[in-house]
Amino acid sequence: MGRAYGRGFRNIEGIVANGRETPVKIPLPDESVDVGWFSDVLHDGYFEQDEQKEKLLRDVRRALKEDGFIAVHPVHMEKERLKGIIRTAGFYLEEEYQEVVLFHGNEFHEGQIFKFGKHAKHDT
Numbered sequence: 004m005g006r007a008y009g010r011g012f013r014n015i016e017g018i019v020a021n022g023r024e025t026p027v028k029i030p031l032p033d034e035s036v037d038v039g040w041f042s043d044v045l046h047d048g049y050f051e052q053d054e055q056k057e058k059l060l061r062d063v064r065r066a067l068k069e070d071g072f073i074a075v076h077p078v079h080m081e082k083e084r085l086k087g088i089i090r091t092a093g094f095y096l097e098e099e100y101q102e103v104v105l106f107h108g109n110e111f112h113e114g115q116i117f118k119f120g121k122h123a124k125h126d127t
Contacts, residue, residue: 027058031066039063042076042105045085053088060092067121072097075117076105086117094119 004017027050050056063073073094077085086096100116 027055028062029059029066033065034068034071036063036066037068037071039067039071039073040076041073043078043108045075045088046078046080048079053091056088057092060089060094064093064121069121072118072120075119076114077117078114082115082117089117089119094121095123 004015007015045056045060050059060073067073073089075085075089090096096117097120098118100118102113103116104111105114105116
């Protein structure tokens with residue numbers, strides 16, 4: 004949050020969830036979020052069972068606005084398995100970005116980002 008605020012971003016709000024277990028419910032109202040960002044979160048180190056990951060993602064989906072989406076930087080997990088879990092939670096893969104420069108763990112590196120929408124986009 005300090006980096007975002009220091010660069011002039013004032014429309015970002017951080018929420019810290021504390022507790023003994025990794026949270027699977029987020030304290031936000033229905034359809035109140037434009038974008039969800041997941042980097043180095045959706046893996047077995049935090050969520051031992053895929054059902055826990057799905058439960059969190061369903062709650063994020065509930066909090067997303069109608070045209071909202073999530074962006075996922077997959078770390079420490081097989082990418083196809085992760086995409087399957089996200090789809091099971093009700094999201095639709097819209098786009099994959101390859102060789103994106105990301106800041107992770109105090110360093111820059113190339114990675115991927117998956118963009119998942121709340122609803123499938125249909126050509127008309």
